[in-house]
Amino acid sequence: MMKDSSLKIFSGNSNPALAKEICQSLGVPLAEADVISFPDGESFVRINENVRGADVFIIQSTCNPANQNLMELFIMIDAARRASANRITAVIPFYGYARQDRKDQPRVPITSKLVANLLVSAGTDRVLTVDLHAQQIQGFFDIPVDHLYASPVLFQYLKDIDTKNLTLFSPDVGGMKMASAYAGMLDVPLGFIAKRRTSAETVEATSLVGETEGRDILLVDDMTETAGTLCAAAKLLKEHGAKSVMAAVSHGVLNEMGYERLAGGMIDQLITTNTTPVQTRPGVPITVLSVADLLGEGIRRIHDNESVTGLFDIKGF
Numbered sequence: 001m002m003k004d005s006s007l008k009i010f011s012g013n014s015n016p017a018l019a020k021e022i023c024q025s026l027g028v029p030l031a032e033a034d035v036i037s038f039p040d041g042e043s044f045v046r047i048n049e050n051v052r053g054a055d056v057f058i059i060q061s062t063c064n065p066a067n068q069n070l071m072e073l074f075i076m077i078d079a080a081r082r083a084s085a086n087r088i089t090a091v092i093p094f095y096g097y098a099r100q101d102r103k104d105q106p107r108v109p110i111t112s113k114l115v116a117n118l119l120v121s122a123g124t125d126r127v128l129t130v131d132l133h134a135q136q137i138q139g140f141f142d143i144p145v146d147h148l149y150a151s152p153v154l155f156q157y158l159k160d161i162d163t164k165n166l167t168l169f170s171p172d173v174g175g176m177k178m179a180s181a182y183a184g185m186l187d188v189p190l191g192f193i194a195k196r197r198t199s200a201e202t203v204e205a206t207s208l209v210g211e212t213e214g215r216d217i218l219l220v221d222d223m224t225e226t227a228g229t230l231c232a233a234a235k236l237l238k239e240h241g242a243k244s245v246m247a248a249v250s251h252g253v254l255n256e257m258g259y260e261r262l263a264g265g266m267i268d269q270l271i272t273t274n275t276t277p278v279q280t281r282p283g284v285p286i287t288v289l290s291v292a293d294l295l296g297e298g299i300r301r302i303h304d305n306e307s308v309t310g311l312f313d314i315k316g317f
Contacts, residue, residue, distance in 0.1 A: 011033075092127060133223065163187065169233065179220050182218075224253070271286075
């Protein structure tokens with residue numbers, strides 16, 4: 001329990017349930033602010049508490065609607081800065097635009113760098129986030145970034161499953177480092193799948209390396225949106241004799257297409273966290289784990305100027 005009046009935790013509209021859980025974990029009230037939209041879509045913020053000299057944390061995932069949630073975050077940061085907050089930390093459980101982290105074709109932006117610039121320009125002093133899509137995004141900021149991993153939360157759940165017949169797979173070559181870390185934690189064999197993306201919504205799994213015949217398979221990835229990569233991988237694995245296929249992802253940023261694909265039955269269970277709001281629906285096998293304690297401990301350590309290294313005892317990669 002914390003009873004420090006200098007700590008103020010605010011929430012935007014992207015994931016208020018997680019913000020309340022974090023405050024319950026810390027034993028502090030969620031600070032009051034009005035975050036509303038005018039009829040034309042413009043965002044309006046009014047902080048209803050004195051934050052002069054306070055250590056302010058603003059919790060906001062940049063999930064759908066990403067642009068609306070980003071603008072809310074920028075405006076909340078600006079409001080806190082103009083109200084003379086001593087330090088402003090943007091707590092971004094899911095950092096949107098992270099997939100656009102390089103120029104992989106002519107005349108395209110590096111949007112994850114642009115968002116970093118905007119956060120700093122708005123008045124952010126530091127960032128706390130979970131499982132960035134690419135680790136180098138930390139270097140896009142000229143302010144401190146505390147990058148936590150969802151793996152302690154996922155591992156706490158996965159350690160209780162039967163691993164005697166389990167093989168862990170990465171659904172693409174780029175996720176091998178994360179998959180290798182999970183395979184080491186669970187002490188199970190490792191494999192990977194090669195894929196080819198044909199469009200933003202469609203992925204084709206082409207080949208695999210690893211033992212599948214009669215095995216239970218666990219796929220691990222940092223995020224899923226349309227579930228295209230996971231379902232294509234699961235289809236290929238089952239064609240090669242896999243007994244069952246589960247998936248564990250840090251961010252379940254699911255859209256309607258993702259829910260429809262998961263309802264198709266290729267994935268026997270999707271395990272994810274509440275870094276973004278995840279709906280549970282009949283016929284869609286989703287297990288949602290909470291990162292509230294993890295983020296709450298990160299906030300406490302930052303507020304008390306303690307090291308966050310202990311939170312990396314089990315990490316994703």
